Amino acid sequence: MVRVRFAPSPTGPLHIGGVRTCLYNYLFAKQHGGALLLRIEDTDQTRFVPGAEEYIVESFKWLGITFDEGVHVGGKHVPYKQSERMHIYKKYADELIEKGWAYYAFDTPEDLETKRKEAEAEKKTFQYDVNTRNTMCNSLTLSPEETAEKLQGNYVVRFKYPENTEIHVRDLIRGDVKINSQLLDDKVLFKSDGLPTYHLANVVDDHLMEITHVIRGEEWLPSAPLHVMLYKAFEWQAPQFAHLPLLLKPDGNGKLSKRDGDRLGFPVFPLQWKDPNTGEISSGYRESGYLPEAVNNFLALLGWNPGTEEEVMSMEQLIARFSLEKVSKSGAKFDLDKAKWFNHYYIQQKPNTVLAEIFAQQLAEKNIHPDIEKIEKVVALVKERVYFTTDFWNQSAFLFQAPETYNPEVVKKRWKEDTPLQLKQVIEILTSVSPFDKIVVHDKVVAFIQENQLNMGQIMNCLRLALVGDSKGPDLFEIIDFIGVGETVRRIERAMEEI
């Protein structure tokens, strides 16, 4: 049975690249009838950020990505938070020492700094590895007695790479990745404060939690040789690895960062995040008016494609079509226009009743409480122009309140000396048709303009200016129908006065 996990460290808001990693894990698990776990990797307590774990859980709830086991869910391998599993890891560090796959190191931070400086002076970089470990203060260079004595103080456990060995990482996306052990540093696995590092905790937990596939970001590829070796050292069967390509900036090269989002005006986090230390707010997809369906769909296509031209895919379709073989090796450029396009598409697909509920909430925040049927009508009228659910107000404010200002550019271009006179005649036509009928009024206004050989564009635009305050908005007679004749007349008169 396929078992995969998403294993974030709660060090801040979840980057959208992390969301994609989890989405791919989800698609893969669902397709194979397997399980997806959410494991919180918080062994590095110095980087812990309050609220980050809850943020992660809420993000996936919003996106509709569900976990079969994990924090906030439970499961047969509880606990799923590494800080609650600290008692587990020491015995595995001990086992590695016993088997000769690891050693104790006692070098002080000062010792290491000196080595670094010495290397720097020779224009080299110091690495604690196969080549240097014999010159350092560790259980390989000290006698058993000295080692026993030093173990009373501070120490770390380091992995002991075998000499001159080719290590193979078989990656489902990248194929066979090889590296020679001479080049790798003897990573710290465990510290005398009783805490494991990421590498040990990650591998031990993946094993104990019966993970079959490790699907994670490319930034973890350099750690993979160590992980492969750890499985070998423990004599455990290694999971299969798949390292996903990076998400790149929309312009230029390099990893997509929060700064790119700020610069180009799009969120790089699923939900809005307030930094608990600085109070700084980062925007989120949810608050920016994206629908979860759109986010899932465009994220799925950043680094994967179904091998056809198909782009719009529901979660069920993504589950059916996804395959690791079709994940690309090279980075995927974030495409803002595409993201917008998907969101617009999914908004058009949403029933007006659902959109009306979203919009009703926004209106309530402005203390506007129309009947839901009325909101549904508004939604139907302006939906086509809406790219984000947050656009509804901008596109329809004039349906709820008279304009307070008139776009000066439009005034300058359209409002002429005889405009008030013409609008007065429009008022007459409007009030003469009772009960109001938008088609009849439309035809009458058009006939009046044609008979008097007036300028159609000018009159219609001035009427729009009076009702909307600008040159935007849906069909004029729909607007009149919606706000009513009385309000229309009031707005025209007011515009005549103000302009």
Ligand code: GLU
């Ligand atoms: N805790 C790591 C992270 O923050 C997990 C990497 C992995 O999936 O092995 O992404």
